[in-house]
Amino acid sequence: MPSVLRTQRLFLRPWRADDGVRLHPVLTANHAYLSPWIPAHIADPASQPLLAQRLAAFGADFAAAREWRYAMLTSDATSVLGELSLFPRDAKARVPYQQADRVELGYWLREDATGRGLVTEAVREAVRVVAMLPQFVHAEIRCDAGNEASAAIPERLGFVLAELYSEAGPPEGVELQRWTLRLRPDAAAGTCAAP
Ligand SMILES: CC(C)(COP(=O)(O)OP(=O)(O)OC[C@H]1O[C@@H](n2cnc3c(N)ncnc32)[C@H](O)[C@@H]1OP(=O)(O)O)[C@@H](O)C(=O)NCCC(=O)NCCS
Numbered sequence: 001m002p003s004v005l006r007t008q009r010l011f012l013r014p015w016r017a018d019d020g021v022r023l024h025p026v027l028t029a030n031h032a033y034l035s036p037w038i039p040a041h042i043a044d045p046a047s048q049p050l051l052a053q054r055l056a057a058f059g060a061d062f063a064a065a066r067e068w069r070y071a072m073l074t075s076d077a078t079s080v081l082g083e084l085s086l087f088p089r090d091a092k093a094r095v096p097y098q099q100a101d102r103v104e105l106g107y108w109l110r111e112d113a114t115g116r117g118l119v120t121e122a123v124r125e126a127v128r129v130v131a132m133l134p135q136f137v138h139a140e141i142r143c144d145a146g147n148e149a150s151a152a153i154p155e156r157l158g159f160v161l162a163e164l165y166s167e168a169g170p171p172e173g174v175e176l177q178r179w180t181l182r183l184r185p186d187a188a189a190g191t192c193a194a195p
Pocket of ligand 1: 033037107109110115116119142143144147150153
């Protein structure tokens, strides 16, 4: 994936350790908003040294094409808005890039920037770029069935709801949705895979 994505209102690039200074207040202010929906190791406002370590690791993963976590910044690159992440995977799990046939997208946005279509704009651009990589046949978005704001994004962008499923193990009873988008007209629908 390219190390910079630009849209009309956004500038996206890999996280850097020194982003921690700007990210920490955003995570602190948005913890109650984010924590029901995204993993603690992303949502928790860790101490500055730990946050710097976390962000440096994200940057290293990006450089090694293990996964691509973009800091989502305002177009002038001054303010942290959230994150857009892409994970190579197959039907069952996240896998190394060389074994992947699809990319899974994830995102979060600070609450005071919601309602303006920013994540839709970011995902649209990421999908456009991913579609140029021959490795990937599908794009996927997986979200809690109760997360209406999240599910609205793939629906708005023409993804199809391929599956409702529950993950083995806790938390029990959480229903998840798998949204899928065929990146090339000749690709199979990708609806028969187990999560
Ligand atoms: C999920 C989340 C990213 C959605 O944020 P969002 O602001 O609703 O999403 P978008 O940035 O795409 O904006 C869509 C909203 O902007 C509005 N909008 C305004 N201009 C728009 C435009 N040009 N294009 C698209 N939508 C636009 C839409 O109508 C929609 O608002 P509505 O929900 O009131 O109808 C955000 O709620 C979040 O971070 N939640 C917590 C973390 C999370 O759930 N992450 C996903 C885990 S699967």
